[in-house]
Amino acid sequence: MSRELFYNSQSAYEKIHLQNALIFELSKVTIPSIREIMVGQLNFINKELAQKVAAKVGVQVTELEFPNQSLPADSNYQDLQSEEREAHTKLSAALSMDNTIKNTIKGRKIGFIIANGVNALHVQDLKTKLEGEDAVVEIIGPSMAQVTTNDGSMVTPKHSLTSIASVAFDALYIAAGEDSVKELLMANNKPHVLNFINEAYKHCKAIYFGEGSEPLYMNSNISLKKHIDPAIVSWEDETPDNKFIDAIAQHRVWYLELERNTQD
Numbered sequence: 001m002s003r004e005l006f007y008n009s010q011s012a013y014e015k016i017h018l019q020n021a022l023i024f025e026l027s028k029v030t031i032p033s034i035r036e037i038m039v040g041q042l043n044f045i046n047k048e049l050a051q052k053v054a055a056k057v058g059v060q061v062t063e064l065e066f067p068n069q070s071l072p073a074d075s076n077y078q079d080l081q082s083e084e085r086e087a088h089t090k091l092s093a094a095l096s097m098d099n100t101i102k103n104t105i106k107g108r109k110i111g112f113i114i115a116n117g118v119n120a121l122h123v124q125d126l127k128t129k130l131e132g133e134d135a136v137v138e139i140i141g142p143s144m145a146q147v148t149t150n151d152g153s154m155v156t157p158k159h160s161l162t163s164i165a166s167v168a169f170d171a172l173y174i175a176a177g178e179d180s181v182k183e184l185l186m187a188n189n190k191p192h193v194l195n196f197i198n199e200a201y202k203h204c205k206a207i208y209f210g211e212g213s214e215p216l217y218m219n220s221n222i223s224l225k226k227h228i229d230p231a232i233v234s235w236e237d238e239t240p241d242n243k244f245i246d247a248i249a250q251h252r253v254w255y256l257e258l259e260r261n262t263q264d
Helices: 014-024 032-045 047-057 120-132 180-184 190-202 214-219 240-249 257-264
Strands: 108-111 136-141 171-174 206-209 232-234
Touching: 014 032, 014 047, 014 257, 108 120, 108 190, 120 240, 171 190, 171 240, 171 257, 180 214, 180 257, 190 214, 190 240, 206 214, 206 240, 232 240
Parallel strands: 108 136, 108 171, 171 206, 206 232
Antiparallel strands: none
């Protein structure tokens, strides 16, 4: 297999995702010489990848004499290097997630963020639709205390805003209801719910803002976006429930990473 087959086979936004992941991990390494060796390994795989990472982790791209560094101390490095061969193929569509089927939300986990006064009818209606598509819905409240809906019924959250993070979900629904949103914007809840929303947005996940949740939208980083974002659904959209289901089926809107890295 070509040493750069996997990287070559990724879409532009998947390459950015890989670059950012490597930058994130290598930024934790405090010894510059180790960062430089690791970038040297990347240079052996793909020069563009190495240059992108090196620029962000503060080292120069160097050519390693022996790319394979994981060898016993008493071995002959030169004898144990991989043999260079011309690759049979330099690209494979099967290695890119961009080419996977995106027509189902089966098994996807959606977090419903609710508080007292939430619109019970829309919560139940959307929950039924999503579960009808074999998705999993879990309720997130300001705390683990029961939430009283606008019709007086009680809902017991499975999670609280402080007991779980957005990374545990594939998508978020900010439930309809002005009173619910007002409670979520209270000083003791606001930083937690905004962190939830902003983190999910950063990770390119689908987010549905229910009726009355505009104040949360405007307080979040999403209000600063410069491009049309198919992962963000508003109650004002045409058939918003269906649009949300379609957005979840994409799993992540990864190409937004490309736009976020190129916008002014």
